[in-house]
Amino acid sequence: xxxxxxxxxxxxxxxxxxxxxxxxxxxxxxxxxxxxxxxxxxxxxxxxxxxxxxxxxxxxxxxxxxxxxxxxxxxxxxxxxxxxxxxxxxxxxxxxxxxxxxxxxxxxxxxxxxxxxxxxxxxxxxxxxxxxxxxxxxxxxxxxxxxxxxxx
Numbered sequence: 001x002x003x004x005x006x007x008x009x010x011x012x013x014x015x016x017x018x019x020x021x022x023x024x025x026x027x028x029x030x031x032x033x034x035x036x037x038x039x040x041x042x043x044x045x046x047x048x049x050x051x052x053x054x055x056x057x058x059x060x061x062x063x064x065x066x067x068x069x070x071x072x073x074x075x076x077x078x079x080x081x082x083x084x085x086x087x088x089x090x091x092x093x094x095x096x097x098x099x100x101x102x103x104x105x106x107x108x109x110x111x112x113x114x115x116x117x118x119x120x121x122x123x124x125x126x127x128x129x130x131x132x133x134x135x136x137x138x139x140x141x142x143x144x145x146x147x148x149x150x151x152x
Contacts, residue, residue: 049085049110057144062112062134071127076134078120083112083136116142 051064064085066074074087086109092101117139124135 046086046107046109047089047104049087049108051085051110053112055138058138060114060118060136060138062132062136064110064132065130066127066132067130069130071132074127074132076123076125078118078123081114083114083123083134085110085132085134 049064051062053060053062055061062083062085066087066089068090069087074085076086077084086107088107089103089105092098092105114136119137119139122137126133126135
């Protein structure tokens with residue numbers, strides 16, 4: 001039995017276990033080599049877009065790299081409790097005889113479910129230099145409130 005010496009050991013073991021479970025359930029990670037296609041054919045299934053997400057007291061933030069993607073070709077929707085990001089990485093040049101194909105070409109999609117109410121009308125999306133940055137404000141009802149202490 002392995003003894004964990006640090007918090008980092010626990011996290012690494014958890015990530016390793018999650019990766020193994022994803023492989024067993026055929027969930028797609030962001031594997032450049034696999035995502036590039038097989039035997040010259042494009043994969044029909046959309047890539048699970050990798051992203052970073054975090055929150056502060058008032059907002060959720062989502063960051064995704066979309067190099068070469070036209071921002072007009074990215075669709076962002078919010079329905080129910082789910083945010084969806086869809087788009088398409090540029091297609092391969094059919095006239096090019098590739099030596100190595102590791103970059104993904106084709107459709108991508110990512111769905112995120114929010115477990116707290118959000119202000120859908122306040123969602124902002126900024127696209128700059130291939131970086132998509134979303135700010136999703138929490139609904140006023142779930143934002144942290146500071147209680148002032150009254151003295152007598």
